[in-house]
Amino acid sequence: MALLTMTGISKTYQSGATALRNIDIHIKPGEFVFVVGPSGAGKSTFIKLLFREIEPTTGKIFVDGVDVMSLKPNEIPYLRRQLGIIFQDYRLLNDRTVYENVAFAMEVIEAPTEKIKKRVPEVLELVGLRSRADNYPGELSGGEQQRVAIARAIVNDPLLVIADEPTGNLDPETSMEIMKIFSHINENGTTIIMATHDKTMVDFMQKRVIAIEDGYIVRDDLKGVYGYEPEH
Amino acid sequence: MSLNTKKYFIKETYHSIKRNQLMSFASISTVALSLLVLGLFLMMVINANNLAGYLESQVQITVYMEDSAKGNTLTSAEKALKEMPGVVKVSSVTKSQALENFKKRLGDQKDLLEALGTENPFPYSFDVQVDNPQRIAQIVPGIEKIPGVETAKFGREVVEHMFQLTRILRIGGLVLVIFLAVATLFIISNTIRITVFARRREVSIMKYVGATNWFIRWPFLLEGMFMGFTGAVIASVFLVQIYLTLQNKIYTTLAFFPLLGSWPFLGYLTLFLIISGTLIGAAGSSISLRKFLDV
The missing domain is CATH 3.30.70.3040 (Alpha-Beta Plaits)
Incomplete structure (x- = not known):
């Protein structure tokens, strides 16, 4: 069974702008999928639909068999607990240490203290930040901050990690390190969907690539390439 | 709710008040002041009511x-x-x-x-x-x-005038009390709005990692309740002092005046202020949270 299914998804904003048109996608558990396309092609809309920050105008979305659109507002948090979400701007809490930022995601879902104490160091180890646990985000480099965000996203063992331009603010070398971490997480069985502009990375990884242009899926290759000229 | 979660809420509330010390101090003072005014009016209205009842019974x-x-x-x-x-x-x-x-x-x-x-x-x-x-x-x-x-x-006109007066006193008092309660509610909801606004980033992150609305709401509710409660306690301390002083003055100069005895009247009044202060605090935070929880 597909982990993520979208059928007939369209999204037209109140302004009248149409971001997605009749999208059908099936993503199996354990896949690593890049979502590429020019700026304004509908990638961000696609990502936001996955964790129901916005709702489609038409169509259905299923995550692990659950009809996302049928969820009541008070059920949305439980959908999001199955997902790990990573943003380009990291979105860390600057007044909390690295450890606290990661533990926060577990406190919020009311995990027992013992479990938090055991799990957070494990995840920090995985992203190579064990020694930085007591530092504040302001004391870290961009790459390190993104690794904290990744640790936070995977600390609750999500079914699906959704990353929106995670290397957008990072230099190529750091981007490569971040991508290795994603690759590692994926090898451990977690499904990853990543919207990106990073041509080098997409071409290097040789994973499934879905290209969106003007709201349509124009390509869906199992071992795809970026296929556009880099924008920056 | 687990013990762990309760501890988390209390910790968060404490940190939030500490982080916004000046703001919290300002809010508690404003709440105390509004509740003090509310309490003074209540004191007057209840005593006037008592006086009216006394006069009525003389008819x-x-x-x-x-x-x-x-x-x-x-x-x-x-x-x-x-x-x-x-x-x-x-x-x-x-x-x-x-x-x-x-x-x-x-x-x-x-x-x-x-x-x-x-x-x-x-x-x-x-x-x-x-x-x-x-x-x-x-x-x-x-x-x-x-x-x-x-x-x-039975002195129809005098009695009817008096009933009219006591009616005005009762309704006017009630309107004033409601007005002051709403003002207090507004002050607390505004303060919480500022603290929520300062923490909106945190709130949105909480939403992304799957926190329920109630989980997000609790620390803010506790903060509002704490402010309302503390403000009410401060107001009550002043109110009791004011009443006792006034009572002393009135007993020595206007011995016949049927002022309500300090006990249990002051007990009920402070209990009422503390409960309503706490409830107003909770209501104030709920009002300002509604908007921010729509992520």
Whole structure:
């Protein structure tokens, strides 16, 4: 069974702008999928639909068999607990240490203290930040901050990690390190969907690539390439 | 809710108040001040109400008997009065008592009565007290039908003016109290709005990692309740002091004034302020949170 299914998804904003048109996608558990396309092609809309920050105008979305659109507002948090979400701007809490930022995601879902104490160091180890646990985000480099965000996203063992331009603010070398971490997480069985502009990375990884242009899926290759000229 | 989560909420509330120390201090002071004003008004309104009730209870009907009414007629009239619904006390005033009372009232000018000679113009009368002064107007016509009764008087205009005054006092007091409660609610909700706004990033991250709305709400609710509670306690301390001082002053200068005793009145008043302060605090934060929880 597909982990993520979208059928007939369209999204037209109140302004009248149409971001997605009749999208059908099936993503199996354990896949690593890049979502590429020019700026304004509908990638961000696609990502936001996955964790129901916005709702489609038409169509259905299923995550692990659950009809996302049928969820009541008070059920949305439980959908999001199955997902790990990573943003380009990291979105860390600057007044909390690295450890606290990661533990926060577990406190919020009311995990027992013992479990938090055991799990957070494990995840920090995985992203190579064990020694930085007591530092504040302001004391870290961009790459390190993104690794904290990744640790936070995977600390609750999500079914699906959704990353929106995670290397957008990072230099190529750091981007490569971040991508290795994603690759590692994926090898451990977690499904990853990543919207990106990073041509080098997409071409290097040789994973499934879905290209969106003007709201349509124009390509869906199992071992795809970026296929556009880099924008920056 | 697990113990762990409760600890988390208390920790978060503590940190939030500490982080926004100045703001929290300002809010608590404003809440204390508004609740103090609210409490002072309540104190006045309740005392005015008490005074009105006292004055009302003093209202009585004077039943004047016909000059010809004697012996049996008087006895049966008194019996009939006592049997009327709503009547609690009937006391008779004989003609000679009435004359004596009038003399006393005239004081130094009692010589004026000499013009009357030996004649006593005062009729035999009954003073009638009723359980509910508001019913006087309905009772009077029945009294006037009793054989031997000439007329029944109760100072209609004075009583009606007084009822009007006490009604205004009660309604005006209630409106003021509601107005002040709403003002306090507004102050607390604004303060919480500022703290939520300062933490909106944190709130949105909480939403992304799957926190329920209630999980996000609790620390803010506790913060609002804490501010309302602390403000109310401070207001109560001042209020008690003010009342005791006023009471002392009034007892030494206006001994007859029917001021409510400090206990249990002040106990109820402070309890009321603390409960409403805490509830207003909770309501204030809920109002300002609604908007921010839509992520």
